[in-house]
Amino acid sequence: MKSHQGNEFPKANRKKVIAMKKSEQENIITVSHLNKEFVKDGTSFQVLKDIDLSVKKGEFVTIVGHSGCGKSTLLKIICGLVSYQDGGVSRNGHAVSGPDAQCGMVFQDHRLLPWLKIKDNIGFGIRNMTKAEREEHIARHLELVGLKGFENAYPSQLSGGMSQRVAIARGLAGNPSILLLDEPFGALDALTRIQMQKEILRIQREEKVTMVMVTHDIDEAIYLGERIVIMSARPGEIQEIITTDKYSRMNRGSSGFAAYKKKIYEHFFQDSAEFLQEAEYMI
Structure with a gap:
């Protein structure tokens, strides 16, 4: 039997190693065996348990789960806003040590500064640009989100949907490779929400940004998600990851x-046969 020393591998193994390395390079986000606990009144409770998740460059991933299962906490950990106990989190091949310009985040509450004009809200975190470059950069992002001509308006003069467009433009203004979205359309009416779902797909396509979105809206999770991550109740664990096909989800x-919708409902209401029958009727 031949032995293989150093970097020598059988041909089949070499191909496997090359494929693994290529896969690792394609993953712009990697979460490995992540655990997170919070301490309240001297008592610790686990929020996330053994989370393993990889997201490829250019992918749109949605996350669904019960309230309090740690979905938003997971996004904040990926962004570098919240620490964790053990496991590993990396972006672009580097361990996450804090927030940086390569990862933007949009929240359910637009969090615009009411005393600043829209153009200044978008440009608030922009650095290392001349005044002319900054103005051109802001104008491009206003046009990207369909708000050209509103640069001198104030947040109080905008509708909820328009305010979220500004929040998205601000999240993209630093030219991130990743945009994390924490229920950005949760407070919008149904028709505006559907329009914003179409808009976020257009923006992702034009900007070539990797997006990960937390949502409680199952239809939204299906429509947007190339993959749908289903999380359990606290402590949040990944129960299943569903890969969708473009025709069916759109x-x-x-x-x-309808099949994707039923499958997701089964995770949340698996003890209720009556509810599943109603869900099947609805879809």
Whole structure:
């Protein structure tokens, strides 16, 4: 039997190693065996348990789960806003040690500064640009989110949907490779929400940004998600990751869309046969 020393591998193994390295390079976000605990009144409770998740460059991933299961905490850890107990989190191949310009975040509450004009809200965190470059950069992002001509307006003069567009523009203004979205359309009416879902897909396509979104809206999770991460109740664990096909997820009346919806409902209401029958009727 031949032995293989140093960097020598059988041909089949070499191919496997090369494929693994290529896969690692494609992963712009990697979460490995992540655990997170919070301490309240001297008592610790686990929020996230053994989370393993990889997101490829250019992918749109959605996350669904019960309230309090740690979805938003997971996004904040990936962004570098919240620490964790053990495991590993990396972006672009580097361990996350804090927030940086390569990772933007949009929250459910737009968090615009009411005393600043829209153009100044978008440009608030922009650094290392001349005045002319900054103005051009802001104008491009206003046009990107469909708000050209509103640069001198104040947040109080905008609708909820327009305010979220500004928040998205601000999240993209630093030219991040990753944009994390924590229920950004949760406070919008149904029609505006559907329009914003279409807009965020257009923006992702034009900007070539990797996006990860937390949502409680199952239809939204299906429509946007190339993969849908389903999390358990606290402590949040990943129960399943569903890979969708483009035709089914983008056609809300298709049998494929209905099948995805039923599958997700089964995770949340698996003890209620009556509810599942109602869900099947609804979809």
